[in-house]
Amino acid sequence: MSYKIVFTDLDDTLLNDKREVSLIDKLAIIEAQKQGIIFVLASGRPTFAMYDLAKELELDKYGGYLLSFNGSIITECKTGKNIFEATLTSDDLHILYEYSKKFNTHIITYHQDDIISETQSKxxxxxxxxxxxxxxxxxxxxxxxxxxxVKCMLLEEPQYLKQVEKQLKDIFNDKYTIAISKPFFLEVTKKGIDKGIALQKLASILNINIEDTIAIGDSFNDLPMLKNAGMSIAVENAKDEIKNMCKFITKSNNDSGMAHMINTLILKK
Structure with missing residues (x-):
């Protein structure tokens, strides 16, 4: 199989526990890009919070992309232009705020370079x-x-937040895409928007067959991306549910799992 594009989650997947890319991973990504592989950083993070990493990995030089806010925005690194964007309305955000009050969780959203909330929490x-x-x-x-x-998040203690996730999905499953990323982050985006839809959309824009795509992740908000990719890969530290549905398990985020995947499946060293 000749893969053409790699979609990678950031936290706990590409980034180690120090929230850094290892030098081994960085060199492997740059080598793969030199061989013509397109790299896409796919995260729940805001676009602003992904630029420095994209620059470090030379995605602007080699034609990479960012999928930010869980796929709500697709950005071309070379030009900095958004080629796709999907948003929640202010009414949506107000409705979700009311439910955050009902469930006694914190809620945040994003505007320009700011995180907006009424409350403070760890x-x-x-x-x-x-x-x-x-x-x-x-x-x-x-x-x-x-x-x-483009997104809001409800935040609270992990076990309780799982209960909130279930209740919100029961109420809003036809209206919003709802998924836990980190155990204390419950992310809400426009219905039909997730990393998997964004993967399909970008592959279509670039005229790349789905069979030629790779996705790598560790958590539940990565599931749509992993399900839609031609090759689904979990890092060793991924949740068991994620590992069980993936076709390939690479090394952990602290053991340069990205480089291991690239060397095994792409560069075939």
Missing amino acids: YIDVEVELTRMNHKIVDSFKKEVNYPA
């Missing part, structure tokens, strides 16, 4: 640290958020 602090975005705490979420946004 879980919001994780997102601020991951994205390096400014945290804007407002008096009224509904008054502040009078614009569309």
Whole structure:
């Protein structure tokens, strides 16, 4: 099989536990790009929070892409232009805010370079640290958020958040795409928008057959991408449900799993 494009999750997949790309992974990605492989960073992260990593991996030089906000935006690294964007309306965000209050969770959304919330929590602090975005705490979420946004997140203790996920899906499964990424992040995007749909859309734009695509991930928000790719790959540290449905298990995120996959399936070293 001659693969042409790789879609990779970031946190706990490409990034190690220090939230860095190992030098071994970086060199393998650059070598694969030199051989004509397109690389796509696919994350729940905001676009802004992915630029530095894309630059480090030379995606702008070799024609890579970003799938940010779980596939709500597709960005061409060479030009910085968004070639696809899907948003929640302000009404959607207000509805989700009301349910966050009902379920007693924190809620955030994004505007330009800011993370917006009414509250402070250790879980919001994780997102601020991951994205390096400014945290804007407002008096009224509904008054502040009078614009569309690509995503919002409900945040709370992991076991409780699983219960919230089930209840939200029971209510809104026909209206929104709802998935847990990190155990304390419950992500909500427009219905029909996820990493898998974005994979299909970009492959179609680039005229690449699905059979020639690779996706690699570790968590539940990666499932649509893994299901839609020609070759589905889990890192060794992935959740068991993810590993059980993938065709190939590579090494862990702390053991240069990306390089192992590239050397085995692409460069065939």
